[in-house]
Amino acid sequence: MAHNSLFAILLRSRWWVSFLIAAATALLARLLLPKDYQWLAVFSALPFIVIGAIAAWKQLQQPSPARVQETLQAMGAMPWAKFADTLEQAFRADGQEVTRLPGPKADFQLTRAGSLTLVSGRRWKAARTGVEPLRELQAAMAASGAASGLYVALGEPSDAAIAFARENGIQILRGNDLARLMRR
Template sequence: MKFQMAKNSLFAILLRSPWWISIVIALLIVLLCMALLPVQFRVIGALSGLPFVVISVIAARRQWRLPSAERVASTRQALATMAWPAFAALLEQAFRRDGYTVRPGKTGAVDFELERQGRRMLVCARRWKSAHTGLEPLRALQAAREAADVPDALYIGLAPLSDNARPFAAEHRIAIWQAAELTQALRGLPLEPTATAR
């Protein structure tokens, strides 16, 4: 059985929080132990802050390359003004840079077919500017994936997923890229609407 941390446990929340918060908690524990415990127990008590230092290191490693909120917002704004040919060309460039072989999709539900190291993925991205993402495009992508017997699927859209779409994506292991993931994936690429179409 695979161990999975509870989503709202203290450690899970700290892993999603800025790394320095865990360091502050560790320092507070050390200071309280030094001030309140008898001399012979101070070092042992202070060591109880060690898990928070470990969490801080893990969180810092995860957050080191994450884009800032300002960068995510500016990327979202730039992508929302693009026409499909420019956005498609930008995605194709990013996928190729990351080592994928890129082919156009064969159905309306699939815009790209990717392959890297023998593993295939279907990508739906044409609705990236939709006001919301419901079940329909995810169901179509899942049906195309099952028909093609492809292990991975990716849906790209700036809008949040509906209450029905989010559990569907999780159940069928459909990866979702929104503004933050797109900012990371498109790092270093020019976000101008004049990009050439594929």
């Protein structure tokens, strides 16, 4: 699905927005269609109802902002060894096969269904992530033939880091996504 398509935007929006659009679509179809075709009003709203239900389900699965903050603070207080163990357990609980890597450029190698992902997380406490650690991860990805990379961060990535990650197949795992992974 295209990132800026109507349904992709609705999936990222609050669930009730889709239901509101469904109601408006059904009402508009009911008003504009001839009497014999007014039953089509329900079908015109059906895609929005389905998207609203999916968005509602996803939003119910999200941890609360207080829980996210609590989890991120707990991770920030951990030393690297404990954080690495916790991260490894979380990846395993997510169904990944995890291998620890000895080098400084990447910390873990994740494998699922033949797909290889390298993970870097040693600088997870940095308040601001720049491009340099992402370049190191990208070099490790190129050397190992990994299709994707994952950079774990508690702090904010710079705009240049976000652009570099996007261009090189690296996902920056932070905030809600990181807290959800660690809660598993």
